[in-house]
Amino acid sequence: xxxxxxxxxxxxxxxxxxxxxxxxxxxxxxxxxxxxxxxxxxxxxxxxxxxxxxxxxxxxxxxxxxxxxxxxxxxxxxxxxxxxxxxxxxxxxxxxxxxxxxxxxxxxxxxxxxxxxxxxxxxxxxxxxxxxxxxxxx
Numbered sequence: 001x002x003x004x005x006x007x008x009x010x011x012x013x014x015x016x017x018x019x020x021x022x023x024x025x026x027x028x029x030x031x032x033x034x035x036x037x038x039x040x041x042x043x044x045x046x047x048x049x050x051x052x053x054x055x056x057x058x059x060x061x062x063x064x065x066x067x068x069x070x071x072x073x074x075x076x077x078x079x080x081x082x083x084x085x086x087x088x089x090x091x092x093x094x095x096x097x098x099x100x101x102x103x104x105x106x107x108x109x110x111x112x113x114x115x116x117x118x119x120x121x122x123x124x125x126x127x128x129x130x131x132x133x134x135x136x137x138x
Contacts, residue, residue, distance in 0.1 A: 004033055005129055007033060008031055008032060008033055008039075011031040011033075011039060012028065012030065012031040012082070015028055015031055015041055015061065015064075016028040016031075018060055018061070019041075019043065019057055019060055019061075022060055023053075023056060023057065023060070025045050025046055025047070026043055026044070026045050026053070026057070027043065027044045027045070028041060028042070028043055029042040029043065029044055029075055029079070029080050029082065029086070030042045030080035030082045032080070032130075034071075037067065037068055037069060038068060038069040038070075038071070039068055039069075039070060039071070040070075040071040040072075040073055041057060041061070041070065041071070041072045041073070042073055042074070042075050042079075042080050043057055043072060043073070043074070043075075044074070044075050048074075049073075049074035049075075054072040054073070054074075055072075057072045058070060058072050077133070078096075078132040078133060078134060079132060079133040080130075080131070080132055081095060081131040081132060081133060082128075082131070084111060084112075084113060084125060087108060087111035087116045087125075087131070088111040088112075090108055090111075090133055091108050091109070091110060091111055092107065092108065093107065093108060093133060093135050094106065094107050094108075094133070094134050094135040095107075095108055095118065095131055095132060095133055095134055096131070096132055096134050097116075097118055097123065097128060097130070097131040097132075098128070098129045098130045098131070099123060099127045099128060099129055100127065100129060104118055104119075104121060105134065106118040106119035106121070107119060115127075116128075
């Protein structure tokens with residue numbers, strides 16, 4: 001699991017820099033490995049995400065197509081949360097969150113530079129494997 005998480009972080013860093021550096025206003029929210037040879041890139045844009053934007057992102061990722069099958073997607077209602085600013089933007093909202101040791105659901109009470117508090121549980125960012133919004137509002 002640690003190798004998968006590290007690979008996702010590496011892909012997030014590489015793909016985020018490539019996409020955000022070439023497409024104005026596009027944010028790479030998350031990169032999730034679906035299998036060893038397939039990943040999904042979740043992107044957002046202030047004007048929304050349509051098929052044209054997904055196609056432009058896919059085109060930028062052509063070199064990765066030699067090794068991976070790539071899906072490019074809007075964040076949807078279960079928006080991925082990966083960066084401290086993502087968590088700070090949804091304080092007061094419900095999330096599902098997974099660490100290496102446990103899974104929890106609850107409300108984000110606060111988010112600062114080092115971690116989040118979900119209900120009564122404080123969690124450092126480096127322990128979070130996955131987190132998604134679950135209250136259905138974007």
